[in-house]
Amino acid sequence: MQMMTQTNSDESNRNPAPIEPASSRVEQAGLWPSENYAQQIEQLKNAVGKQVFLVELGPSDIRMSISLTDRAYELIAVLDFPRPDPEKRNFPHMIVLDDGRGINLGRIARISINTAFDPPPEHILYLEPETVHHLIYRKRRLSRASIINRSRALLGMVLGRVKKPTQRLE
Numbered sequence: 341m342q343m344m345t346q347t348n349s350d351e352s353n354r355n356p357a358p359i360e361p362a363s364s365r366v367e368q369a370g371l372w373p374s375e376n377y378a379q380q381i382e383q384l385k386n387a388v389g390k391q392v393f394l395v396e397l398g399p400s401d402i403r404m405s406i407s408l409t410d411r412a413y414e415l416i417a418v419l420d421f422p423r424p425d426p427e428k429r430n431f432p433h434m435i436v437l438d439d440g441r442g443i444n445l446g447r448i449a450r451i452s453i454n455t456a457f458d459p460p461p462e463h464i465l466y467l468e469p470e471t472v473h474h475l476i477y478r479k480r481r482l483s484r485a486s487i488i489n490r491s492r493a494l495l496g497m498v499l500g501r502v503k504k505p506t507q508r509l510e
Contacts, residue, residue, distance in 0.1 A: 374469055381433055383465045384418045384451065391415075392465065393456035395449040399429070402494060406449065410456045414438035421445075 374380075391412035398405035417436040421444055424432040429446035436442045451466040452459035 380466045381418060384415065384435065387453060387465055388415050388417060390453055393452050396443070397447050397449055408456065
């Protein structure tokens with residue numbers, strides 16, 4: 341990766357400070373595939389032709405949803421994704437299912453075999469631990485004030501008075 345440099349107007353070109361690439365910042369934040377991603381890809385490739393259960397992520401402009409059903413899909417293929425992008429959560433691989441969908445692994449929290457709900461570790465083929473922890477198990481700090489502020493910001497955005505909400509619910 342190439343490092344860009346940034347200079348202070350006072351110091352002209354003396355001691356340029358490196359600017360960290362966006363992809364590196366995203367990797368440090370835990371948004372890029374986990375350390376055992378390559379091993380999980382091999383497990384998925386070995387499961388081609390088997391029935392799998394998905395926990396899918398449904399990102400939108402204002403929320404992130406999680407879809408967990410008891411429907412099994414046949415895993416048809418695991419393919420390289422042509423345009424991985426850490427900032428958009430487009431991981432380097434995608435899966436193809438028997439219902440005709442191709443889903444990037446950045447849109448999946450877990451893939452398991454034999455059971456959809458609470459699978460034992462040996463039945464989990466793919467898991468993004470940071471995503472699962474952040475979206476499912478993390479404690480939420482909601483207060484009446486935070487809900488009011490967020491609602492007003494979103495209403496302003498819908499009415500065209502505000503471009504983007506300034507606060508996020510945690």
